[in-house]
Amino acid sequence: ERLLKIVEQEAAYNKNSIDGTSVLRIARLLWAGTLSVKALILFKLFDYDNNNRVSLSEMKTFYQQYLKEFKFPHNENRTNEIIDIFLTGFHFDDDDDQQINFDQFYTVLQSNDELLHTLYLISIPDQHLLISNLQNKISHHCCTREYIKNNLNRIICLFIYILVNLSLIIYVVVYRLMMAKLNGWEITARIGGELINFNFSFSFLLMLKQTITLIRSNSFLRHYVPVDNHIDLHKIVGTVIAVSSIVHSLALMINYTVKPSEYTWIQQMFTTIPQYGWINGTAPITGIVLFILLFIMVLCAMQFVRQKTGYYQLFYYTHLLYVPLFILLIIHSRDFWKWFIGPIVLFSVEKLYSFKRCFGKYGLTYLLSVTIEDENVLSLIIYRPHNFSFNIGDYIFINFPLIASYEWHPFTISSGPEEKNFLRLHIQKQKNWTKKLHDYFTNYSKQRDSYEKLVDTVLLPVMPEYTRIQSPKIIEFNDQSGNKQINLRIDGPYSSCTRYIFDCEHCVLIGGGIGITPYVSVLESLMYQFRSQRMICSNCSHMNYTNEFCCRRTLKKVDFIWINRDVKNFGWFIKLLSDFEVEQETYLNANPEHERYLDIHLYFTSLASNETNRMGNVAYDLVANVYSQISHKDMYTNLKTKTRIGRPNWKLLFSKLKVEQKNRTTSVFFCGNKTMGQTINQQCQEQNFLFHSEPFDK
Ligand SMILES: Cc1cc2nc3c(=O)[nH]c(=O)nc-3n(C[C@H](O)[C@H](O)[C@H](O)COP(=O)(O)OP(=O)(O)OC[C@H]3O[C@@H](n4cnc5c(N)ncnc54)[C@H](O)[C@@H]3O)c2cc1C
CATH class of the missing domain: 1.20.120 (Four Helix Bundle (Hemerythrin (Met), subunit A))
Known part of the structure; x- marks a missing residue:
């Protein structure tokens, strides 16, 4: 309605029909309009009373309604908080009436490239992209020279x-x-x-x-x-x-x-x-x-x-x-x-x-603690048996006699091999054994709760608490907690292709939901290695790193891509991601001539993607960009990395990575659902990236 009003077609909206010439006129405006024209359209979207000035209350009302319809996954308090921070970016307080005109609005947008970039969403969907996607699907075949080169050993076998x-x-x-x-x-x-x-x-x-x-x-x-x-x-x-x-x-x-x-x-x-x-x-x-x-x-x-x-x-x-x-x-x-x-x-x-x-010295171990991350995921901290050695991305089979005596289930060790005291597993609830395990510890925590022995800690100092439905609960099994020791058996470790990561030059690690666990162990390991290279000057306490970390190793760059259906899932490993961001920033401050080592890309898919040029997302994109510009953090996770909505546009993303890493061989590691794996594999073939996948459902 507002768009039609702006392009003076209100009558068309009332009649519920529009003639072809008007459609073409609107399409031309959206498609070929300059940035200032697009900015004007956006401004007019907020200017409800059409007086060529946007007031604080107009914008606030617009966003309250818009974010509700957008199914913005925060509660009302958090939504209002975000809107308030966002609105400070437009300096309404400078004016007695708390209003801004178009020039003031456009000046704010021009202050930052990302904000200007938002305006590109005011367009019509890029048909070329859709057509070329279709062509790719049709013309895709596995007999290209690159495919044969990258899969030569498989073909020979x-x-x-x-x-x-x-x-x-x-x-x-x-x-x-x-x-x-x-x-x-x-x-x-x-x-x-x-x-x-x-x-x-x-x-x-x-x-x-x-x-x-x-x-x-x-x-x-x-x-x-x-x-x-x-x-x-x-x-x-x-x-x-x-x-x-x-x-x-x-x-x-x-x-x-x-x-x-x-x-x-x-x-x-x-x-x-x-x-x-x-x-x-x-x-x-x-x-x-x-x-x-x-x-x-x-x-x-x-x-x-x-x-x-x-x-x-x-x-x-x-x-x-x-x-x-x-x-x-x-x-x-x-x-x-x-x-x-x-x-x-x-x-x-x-x-x-x-x-x-399994039945000898490594097999029998016990739980140190269990964290109920949310209603679907548990993380188990298991005592790491003496001399139990494993590598990044390895998995073990576990057997909990108190859940089922004869069932063994495989889970990836999400802690790094450098962590000597414990092994950590993240377990997502499915419908059978994992459900029983989850129910068991949820009930356990409730009983303990009533005895007030539960250690209930919010693990995540950086995650906005509203994003989480409930704070994670930790059940500890030690003498102080009074909880009885719970034994379990482990069989393993068994390897996965994640082991090759440190031998690659540029790695793209892609995890869908819980499929991120192998790559979390990679990050933990990298983090440990980063920290072990720290040097602190005894005179001025200035921190620097030895050159070994980035210069001597084969792995030069990691792109960590995590796709989640639900934004709250980022909470499982948010602490690690946030620590890595801080560590990397310290490193780059100390060594400004060095390139970034890790780039994090977070996507959550329950909202429609920006990448497909959805014009309806423009107001969302604006709020997300202004918020992160003002507060220097993402409005979902409080990380520096911006959370993107919708599925990644693999073609665009991989092309960008290819340009960035033009002299390096890129290896993509994927763990997640099969359909996504096929799409990624296809894109890897196009970009001549090596593809490795380790699906949980084999
Ligand atoms: C190498 C590997 C690593 C894994 N790492 C993790 C992880 O880190 N975190 C995580 O949450 N999940 C992981 N999984 C998946 C996990 O093992 C299954 O989700 C779990 O065993 C399901 O148990 P269930 O009885 O509740 O499943 P069900 O609800 O009965 O079935 C759900 C799915 O799990 C599969 N499945 C069931 N039992 C087994 C089993 N014993 N072995 C293999 N697959 C099984 C079924 O084929 C089905 O596709 C991993 C799987 C593999 C193969």
Whole structure:
């Protein structure tokens, strides 16, 4: 209504229709208007009584209404506080009537580039961007030269894997035809059998987590062996096993039908009379049992079972059927053990090692404290067993007997490896085990609360308290608190691709929601290293840093991107982010010639993005920019970094990073949901960035 009023189309608003010429006129104005014209439109938006002056109360009323409709996630007090601070930026007090004219308004906007930039939102959506996005989607294919270069090791491994399978097929066809003169169905069955032998053994190699950790720690080895995709390859191998066993069984069934034999079809299929197979002619019977077990295993490993709430344990336990499968395969097939002996020895050594570690000196530990961060997330501080060593981004499996005796769940260690006293995990509530854990400690804190033994501390000195629905509650388990010690078992650590970060030149760390935990451990570690380089002059107490930190290391720049649906989630790690900002500022003050080491980018997605040129966001953008200009902090988090609304425009962001870091290789690390991962991967291919991802839902 206000916009139409400004462009003198109030009649159109009343009639609820507008003619084409007027639409074009408005579009031209919005699209091609100069900055001062756009500023005038914005000014007129606030000038409700159309007297060419904007009063304090007009602007205040506008914003109270606007932020309410904008679903601004603060309560009324905080909203008013923000509006009041924002309004001081326009110097209404200089005038007795508390009014400003357009010149005064425009002067304020011109005082800062960011404020002027706000005016660009007064436009019509950029169709070029939409069209080029669409074109990208259509023209995107994975066979570009950059893609092949960046994924060469994966492509070579896949090629070798296919080659081995093809060689086996050729070997069976040639060898069996020449030596045994078998018919087509028999040869098909043998091909299936041979592929099962190889793929079953190979699938074990792909799950050797300790060996994978060793490969990851060695930059030469990991360059050639694409360990990050081991689970993807394991799934492919599993599919080949399933298809081969169907082919093997069907071919045998048909062969028993078509080939003349002294035995009946039933005898050949279900009895040991014909003495088929290796041990005691049990191949038909073991074959049927193998087929049934494999069917159950494959069915329960499908995504719709594995990722369905509450069904993960079904997947887990049915996958343990590999033990009877392995025994039956030895009995069933003459050649199987030859393929299997190597992988099973390695696998057994690893299992024994993990078992010893988990049920030996590192395994049993206890809780030091639990923080109920909010209604969805807990953080556990666990005593770090002596000699327990881990690396950034590693994860452990934990088992809480008081929640479920036989369930183990993986969680990333969000504390840095330099923290010797404890391990910290951040656990988001899902629907099953994690929910029970959350409920348990929430109830626990309530009971303790009534005994007044709860240590209830607001952890976050920097976060505006209104942003949080409730302050985090800390339950401590020590002699002073009187709370009984709670034991738990841990199994690990296991590695992730996050380990490579310190070997990269420029890293973009992207976390969606709780997926930020691996990168928090990176920040903690960096923070520790930063601090350990501090030097304080004994004469004047001036603080500086040794040159080692930025000059000697490979990692020169980190862009830390955290995307949250809810703004209050930033509270989980706000203290760390704020400390890092302060530390970096101190460092840059002491070394002005050095470049920034860390840039933080925070996005929250429950509000629509600015990046898509939404004109409705202009008033919001103005308040956010003026607020941070006056108070030197973000209105959501109180950090120096401005929180952006909506999803990142990856194309724009990555192009900017590419220009900034033009001489460096950029590696993107992502942990979050799959769809976002695909979009980011695609953008990485376009910008020729290396992409690594570590999804929680594998
Ligand atoms: C390497 C890795 C690191 C992780 N780090 C974190 C972290 O730091 N913080 C965090 O909040 N979450 C993390 N997760 C996810 C976390 O393990 C699951 O959310 C949790 O196990 C769900 O338990 P639930 O019974 O409540 O889930 P459900 O509600 O039953 O299921 C929710 C989802 O969790 C998956 N899931 C359930 N049990 C397991 C399990 N034992 N192992 C793997 N996936 C499972 C299911 O497939 C389903 O997709 C991580 C997962 C992996 C694989």
